[in-house]
Amino acid sequence: MRNTRRRHPLAWLLAACLLAGAGAPGAVPAPVREPQTPEPPAQEQSLAAVDAYLEDQLAAMGIPGAALVVVSNGRQVHAAAFGRADASGRPMSIRTPVLLASTSKSLTAIAVLQQVEAGRLALDEPVLTYLPWFRLRDPRYPSITVRHLLHQSSGLSTAGSTAFEAFDSEAPGALEQGVRDLAGVGLTGPPGESFSYSNANYNILGLLVQTVSGQPFGEYMREHVFTPLDMEHSHTDRAAARADGLATGHTLWFGASWHETATPAPAAGTPSIRMYASAQDLGQELTALLEGGRYRDRRLLGQESVETMLAPAIAVDESKDYAMAWFARPLQEAADPSLPPEAVQLPRLLEHQGEWGNTHTYKAMVPASGLGVALVINGNDPSAPSRLKELDYNVLRILHGQAPQPVREQEDWLQRSGWALALVLLLAELASLALSLVLLVRKPAAVTGRSRLLYLWAAAALALDGLLVWLCLVHAPARFAVDLAVFVRQLPDVGVTLLPALALAVLWPLPRTIWLLARARRQALLSRE
Secondary structure, three states, X not given: OOXXXXXXXXXXXXXXXXXXXXXXXXXXXXXXXXXXXXXXXXXXXXXXXXXXXXXXXXXXXXXXXXXXXXXXXXXXXXXXXXXXXXXXXXXXXXXXXXXXXXXXXXXXXXXXXXXXXXXXXXXXXEHHHOOOOOOOOOOXXXXXXXXXXXXXXXXXXXXXXXXXXXXXXXXXXXXXXXXXXXXXXXXXXOOOXXXXXXXXXXXXXXXXXXXXXXXXXXXXXXXXXXXXXXXXOOEOOHHHHHHOOOOOOEEEEOOOEEEEOOOOOOHHHHHHHOOEEOHHHHHHHXXXXXXXXXXXXXXXXXXXXXXXXXXXXXXXXXXXXXXXXXXXXXXXXHOOOOOOHHHEOOOEEEEEEEEEOOEEEEEEEEOXXXXXXXXEEOOEOOOOXXXXXXXXXXXXXXXXXXXXXXXXOOOOHHHHOHHHHHXXXXXXXXXXXXXXXXXXXXOHHHHOOOHHHHHXXXXXXXXXXXXXXXXXXXXHHHHHOOOHHHHHHHOXXXXXXXXXXXXXXXXXXXXXXXXXXXXXXXXXXXXXX
């Protein structure tokens, strides 16, 4: 393991030159090649280049800390840690737990398939078989099966099932209550027909494991998943993770500075977004899956179950499919840009990213070469998460002998500059408040003959309030597929200005309008005298 150490620019240049040696001046032109599978990475050389790249990028972005583990052919071949785990300056380590967010899902999928192997669950059996009380606000819900949940094809959507993320209950029954609260949620389409990502799918799966095993979900994971994999720094409980040195999450505020940010994930989402693990522990999970379900001398899952888990089953878009807790696509990062696309047969990449307001995690596997990558970062930029995703992809590029691509923001202006828009709206509301007070406290004689101005101002102020309420309660939740409470929790720099503006837009209009109209009526009467 290595801690952060500033590397001389020549080290990066040397690594880049080594990677690009085939294209050096004077080289013999490459012959026309038949379609081929890219060669396995040149390990020592590419691993050094990955470290140099991550050090430079984390320093350039100001990201507090990160840890990386690479596994190949059943063993860990590389581990590196960079930066700090918290404000005290404690060094980040490959054994430091980090909130996983959505990369928790693959661990839950392992638990589900263990119960399938045990005969307690069946993939094509309806959820109602195991949870007779399960309800949704849609007549099609009885046909949702365990397989639909695993493949994110139940019809539940992100937009309709994120309310639980705004609450922070640690009650023992939080998981079950979160599933019961779905009774008012509808479906986007018939179960099994199309992909629709929702954390609720995996929360239901976690409750199924808890129900059929007779063990609390966290206890089950510790006994049947973490322990067999020697995942000594993995937890489902926040208090246990903190006692084990949990890395503090950081959020980029106003696009400029990183701050420690308390954005706790709720216990109701433990199976989908609320597990904690170190980079080293994630590497051990990847090793087991790449080895057909075996870790060292222990069998976690049968080979057939692993194949079922990793088999692409439903289309996400034209280039990507979904398996069980894994996105599947061709490994474009291995493609040699000097060759035409039809000349390269790309292996399949299985990957998943975990995005929370203050952490970013990434897991990837290339079964054809036995390569696995786990990257954890104790910070995130919710206004532009694509920047950290590009780090993930560039790690893959370097490991496969390709040059990294520039890191670019792909989010639209509303997401990138939401904090600025929220600030403008707050200033507009404050200006509206000030002007209204000026008009209302002036002596009647000072505005004689201006009753029309008061009517116009009342209408304009109401229009501003209506716009803000529409943006907060209608447009933003639909645009980002989350409830407002979740939105401001994940984007605290937006929340500190948006919530006061919204409060003014909701609480002030009625008394202001009554007061303005009363003053306008009085002015009209005065003007007639």
